[in-house]
Amino acid sequence: MLTKFVFLQLNLQKKVTHVIVIGGVDYRLQGEIEEKTVSKPKQHCVTKTSAVKKLKFFLRNLMDLNLDNSTLNFHWSDKEVYWASFSHKSKQETSEHLFYKGFLNGRGARQGNRCLVRVKKDDCGEKTYWRRHFRIIDLMHQITDLFNKSVLNEDYLKVITPHLAQIDNVSSFNKICTWNGVKEFGREEFVVVEEYLDEMLDELIYDNDYSNLSALLEALSHFSFIAMREELLFCNFHGEIRNSKECYVTCSTVHSKKQEFQDWGDKGIAGITNFFTQHKCNKWCRKIWSSTDNKTIEELEKMNKYHC
Template identity: 25%
Template sequence: MKILGLERDNTTLMSSPDAFGWEYSASFELYPFHEGKDRAVYKGIMNGRGPQRAQLCVVKAKLDRFGSPEDWEPVQEVVRRATALATSFNVLVNARVISFLWPKVAELSTVSDFTPLIRIFKKHDKYLKKEEMVVIEDFLEGDFETFNSTVGWIDPHSKADITQAFSHYTWHATRSLVVCGLQGVAEGRRFRLTTPTIHSRDGKYGESDGGVAGVMEFFSTHRCNNICSAWAGPDVPDIKCARDINVHHPRPCNRPRRNCNMYIPPYHSHVDYVPKVPSAPIFDSTRF
């Protein structure tokens, strides 16, 4: 909407469809409530014909550049893969505990002309531009928490063993990737999570994919709990379990030796090793 010839609102065109085929556009605030290492995050509201019309959303824009479709494609691919793994994990634990928000991609339709004024009071780095691509996600109400980081760090006070087990499961089930960087909101025993990271053997999951080094770094701080202790970790024959070697490490593996197939390379120095992909069955549910 225009006031005296000046555009008032930040808005998007209709997004790509969500899992049910609904498309939404968003109107959102004139300054981000968060600017992280990668994105500016705005609070907004969804418009459209679907059931989520008039619900709160977040709009995420690339912080350091004009967002293109190619910027968000890998993000969607990560969420697609993480969601498929969450589905099989949920079947395994017999509860719908883990889900990921779907990032709907949309083009900016209008950018408010009042932003320069707002910027005086609410300093922020991002300069939105018309036609740049952003994503729209459901707004997560409640305490937004980080359950594990992209390098596997775990909040020692977190009761969220199931999220740590999920990350471990993703390796166990695929032997080629680990889904981590789990952040979002716990609603009872359910975790609604947003934009995770995948580290993969092929390094094909976008900018945040740390490849084999990322996988190893994740497992070097992952500590198994009673859900995941029998599951496979990366099989790296020449490197010992953290418990047995003298490397500086904040959270060494404390699993019984017979189960310990977490191999810990010297911290931050494991970029060259490619884990062996075993021919063994992918998953043995009787051990869960």
């Protein structure tokens, strides 16, 4: 892809503004001009600031420009090894995370597929930071599996499993454009890579009678609250139906009574209350109660021993 670069210099009130236009987006570098009197009268010299030096560095390394960020290799499965490449500009953000669209590169059937890269927003996402994230994912797997067994009676809903990867190469734009809403990656930065879901398919009728995906996923949220003894609620599920027998889901929000999951958009009791204020129980919710047998109760007891 051919990228167009336009460089302008504007002199306004003793400030130098360098404008770099890349793909229709402009990145501005501003630097103060310091005036120093030299031996000859009425002559001045200009001391360039760090912003100008960054522009010089950018121009010197124009041929070696890295447009994308990339990770080191990580194992997707026993037979699949990938590394992810993604843009310098995030597509979506929450209070805790930035989300980037990227691609999988490497060895395996998913090579060339789109992926979603989750990044810690403000600070460096070290490996230890993501531990609780993966513990929540593990709990989500347990709840979904139990919902499949006790309510659906088949292994229909599958939770998308994320993968931890370390940053390798950093985009040149991330290095020089951090004030323009661009993430500045640390040396030991880790990110989470997962499959990219297309737009949620709300209404799709087919043989197994899951005619309304949104209603089914709301019932899963309701079930999660019951499974966690009304201490924790998984909500804002998104799903993608890939064939008549499987639906892959991911969850973006977790609310808890103690409000201890800020990186999941946790609004505490207010978030739980808001969900049930808008929620209308459907046939899948009603089936939760009719299918709760002794075996299910035993599994719920085991699950509640899990400590986040």
